[in-house]
Amino acid sequence: MRKKFKFSQVITPTGRMGKRGKEMDHLQVFEPGEILTENGMIIEAGEKTGDADYTEEHFGLIAIPGLVDAHNHLVYGGKRVEEFEMKLRGVSYMEIARAGGGIKSTVKATREASREELLAQSLRRAFYMLKNGTTASEAKSGYGLNLEDEIKQLEVARELGEKFPMDIVPVFLGGHDIPPDMKKEDYLTLLEKEVIPEVAGRKLSRYFDAFCESGVYDTTDIERMFRAAKDYGFKLRLHTEEFTHMGGIPLAVEYGAVSVDHILFADEKDIKLLGRSETAAVIMPTVSFFLRMEKYAPARRIIDEGGLVALGTDLNPGSSPVESLFFAMWFAVFKLNLTMEETITAATINSAHVLGIAETNGTLEKGKKADFIVLDVEDYREIFYRPSETHIVKVYKEGREVFGIEPYLREMGM
Ligand SMILES: [Zn+2]
Incomplete structure (x- = not known):
């Protein structure tokens, strides 16, 4: 009709x-x-x-x-509201980590959750995304950090897209962190030998993503993962320059990555490079807000240099428990100094471009x-x-x- x-x-x-x-x-x-x-x-x-x-x-x-969320971790177990309160009361990051908080607590909760529990929790978050106008979104893995639980997260993301009226693009974030029960070197080998081939074989995601950050993975580690992922046909994305300058942007551009994400600490060279490369800048300003940082990503400069900027919520339990992409759009105008038109473009066609659904x-x-x-x-x-x-x-x-x-x-x- x-x-x-x-x-x-x-x-x-x-x-x-x-x-x-x-x-x-x-x-x-x-x-x-x-x-x-x-x-x-x-x-x-x-x-x-x-x-x-x-x-x-x-x-x-x-x-x-309908809005398109270019960066989103909506499939995860548990929540970290106690940790949030501890932070507000001045407890340090290290003390929170010692008390079992941080990303490791989400890894534990995600591993412990059954498929049904994980789907039920994710559905509730997806509802609030939809209610706030998001009709397509990415859903990253990265809280399993082993073969079985990364696959579980990706399968839940796929099921969510089948059951819920939202287009879901599952993204394999195999390089999110070092698993709490493994040495970095052993995990990198596991990724190369088992997890990357298995996720590719089951066609659970077309994208591989990782986190380039001090104390997590440096550019040498990222390059190793990118090579393995590229061999299996994955398109690449990278969380980088979020809290420190790591040199992840030239590496991602060299490997033809679809996007570099966060990039608060991008320098002038990085900005100019993004202005002329195909790699998109994906910005999540609500992370700066939620972590009470004064610093925001140089999205304005990247657009002025001719680059492509997309927006995401970064929905995740630690640094941005934010379902509404409108919330990120308001920050884009008030804190990133984008125009209203640029902001709408960033949250629709540009996000769709990053997720490979712009057609x-x-x-x-x-x-x-x-x-x-x-x-x-x-x-x-x-x-x-x-x-x-x-x-x-x-x-x-x-x-x-x-x-x-x-x-x-x-x-x-x-
Ligand atoms: Zn992220």
């Missing part, structure tokens, strides 16, 4: 590729706007579209593309999935001008309403 949706405004980036530099600042605005869909796909978006069997009119509301997601155009969110604002700039609320009224996934507050509004005569 053909369905037509009418709005006061429809805004969208355009195209099937990520946007770089100045291109990021451009959005298509239809005022009024319509979206014509059939079988969950967009036939046309514009000021006026074709005939439909059924029309839904939303005067005074706008539509934007089908990230814009409202013919041939793409009918994933869009309806906001109770008259003008898209109000998304940032009134930043305490998303103002989401409905979320559509492939033309189907998957979240809505309209009945409540109607009851109140609004």
Whole structure:
């Protein structure tokens, strides 16, 4: 059935590729706007579209593309709220680690959780992502850190994508940390000999990701993992320059990585390199907020140099228990100094580009999935001008309403 949706405004980036530099600042605005869909796909978006069997009119509301979260660890066991309180009370990182906190506690909880428990916990988080407008997301592994539990996390991510109305791109984060029960050298060998071949063989992920950080893996270790992963056809991503300058960016670019993520400590050379390379910069500003850091990633400079910037929540129990990508978008405007248009581009088509789904997601155009969110604002700039609320009224996934507050509004005569 053909369905037509009418709005006061429809805004969208355009195209099937990520946007770089100045291109990021451009959005298509239809005022009024319509979206014509059939079988969950967009036939046309514009000021006026074709005939439909059924029309839904939303005067005074706008539509934007469903958000795409480019960096997300939503499949994990447990939570770390006690640790959060300890930090607020001034307990040091080392003391927290001695008390069994930190990433190692999440590894333990993830390993102990059954597949069903892990799926149930992840589903609840995914619901809050969807409620806040995310219709596609990455889901990383990396809390298993052994063959069995990395596979468990990736299979749960896949199942989540099958059961829940959200496109999920599983990413194998085999190099997230050194397992608590292994020496680094032994784990690197295990990755090369067993885990990477097995994940590739089972086709659980097309991406390999790792964490380049002082006390975790240095560039020599990362290069070793990248070589092994590349041999098995994985595309590469890298968490790097998050807390120290590691030299991960030139390495990732040399290996043709899809993205470098975090990059708070990127220097001028790194910024210029990203300005002219195919490797995207994925930024998660809510991590700086949550860890109460003054420093934010140089996203503005990277765009000015012509680079491609995408946004993620980094949803994880330690440094960003944040489900809402809108929350990251507000920080992009207020702390990263991106324009409102660049921010929307970063959270839609550019994130879709990083996840390899830009052909089908990230814009409202013919041939793409009918994933869009309806906001109770008259003008898209109000998304940032009134930043305490998303103002989401409905979320559509492939033309189907998957979240809505309209009945409540109607009851109140609004
Ligand atoms: Zn991460």
